[in-house]
Amino acid sequence: MSTKRPKSSDDPTRARKRGGQAAPDAATTGRKLDKEISSDAALETSETTRLPWATMSRLTFLEESIFWTDSVNRRDLIARFGISEQQASGDLTRYQEIAPDNLVYDKSDKTYRAGARFAPRFLHPDTDEVLSRLRLTAEGVAEDNPLIGFLSLGIAPAPARPVESETLRVIIRAIREARQLSAHYVSFSQTDGRMRRIEPHALGYDGFRWHARARDAEDGAFKDYVLGRLSSATLHGPAEAPSDNDRDWHGWVTLVIAPNPGLSPAQKKVIERDYGMRGGTADLKVRKALAYYTKHRLGLDLDPKARRPEDQHVISIGER
Structure with missing residues (x-):
């Protein structure tokens, strides 16, 4: 049984039905609006979770393309999934039904752009994932990201550690x-x-x-x-x-790091942003068996006073 989309509070048919009734107060209007927004969100969630996995994959790719490159068209879907033009057109139509404000057609470039009110329905943007994929591309492990396309990339090389x-x-x-x-x-x-x-x-x-x-x-x-x-x-x-007997592998420890106290307040703010710190600290959860390597890589195993603050940006302030 199909579910009808709730009508918005400014629906003209609703206005006619109210006729000469007294206008509701602001609190009542706010509660009704919140309820309708919640109903819309629930409908969208229900509508997307009912989609077949293959369709979800294509619509997620479509939305990712819009989010990261501000462009998507039928050719992108056809090249990525090997589908027909009819299927690609159907996917674009389906997406617009689910998220009518997210796409705007650019006639000059014959592609879709992000709408001014674009809001992801399928995508949960993950910069770590995207940058990891770009790193694999730069290292020659993966092909150019089909989503973002060719970008000029560079990796500071580390000496090769050959393994038989x-x-x-x-x-x-x-x-x-x-x-x-x-x-x-x-x-x-x-x-x-x-x-x-x-x-x-x-x-x-x-x-x-x-x-x-x-x-x-x-x-x-x-x-x-x-x-x-x-x-x-x-x-x-x-x-x-x-392997359960390896307690250090299966056990975890949280390393707490903070900006080097020798940095200026402004420099500390830069480091806090670099490491996503909150309240001046950041937590690094790591297996106990790997904690030494994390400390060594960040220079936390050294006396912070032995290096200039500009060279040793963070220090360890404890574990838990």
């Missing part, structure tokens, strides 16, 4: 199948290396290099093994201990 593909393959299988493996491992304490038997259960990344989080079968301790230092890996039988 066969070794990584064995590690991934060991993690997925909860098995032991043996591998040759080199370290500062054993520069010539030796065979180690480990039980990897996760992969970690510290911002510069990858490591396997694994239980050492010899002493039972959970440790980090840099992937580039492992070689000649061979799978063995089931792991002797469950």
Whole structure:
């Protein structure tokens, strides 16, 4: 059964029905308006959640295109989803039915633009996601973002940390199948290396290099093994201990950071904005097993007085 859209308070048919009745007071009008707005929002939510997944995907793409580039047309939908012109036109019509104020047709460029009252119905803008996708594009891992198109991008390079593909393959299988493996491992304490038997259960990344989080079968301790230092890996039988025993991996700690007190008040405001601080602090929730790497990357493991405030922007003020 179809649901009729509530009529707005300025509907002329409603005005005629009221006739000579006394005008409602401002409070009553406000309550009625709030109720009608809530009804509209509920209708939109209900209408969008009933859509098939494929349709939702196309309408979300359409809205993302408008939000980020202020342009969308049938060709964009056809190129992205391989649909027919008729289907693309139908999607545009459907979107306009759901969000009539969001699109305005630009005849000169033959494309749709964002309306002056544009408000997302499907999209929850996530800048972290968009910038992460752009980073993958800049690093050559992904193709140009079909949503935003070509942008000039640059990444400050880090030295490559090569990992043997066969070794990584064995590690991934060991993690997925909860098995032991043996591998040759080199370290500062054993520069010539030796065979180690480990039980990897996760992969970690510290911002510069990858490591396997694994239980050492010899002493039972959970440790980090840099992937580039492992070689000649061979799978063995089931792991002797469950990964749940790795309390540092499954436990979390919150690092509290703040601007370096040596900065000027204006500079502190800049840092607060950079890190999205509220009340002069920001919380970083991190696995206990990765806390050291986070501190090291941010310089929190050093005495803040050993560096100029302009070089060490943030300091640690505690954990919880």
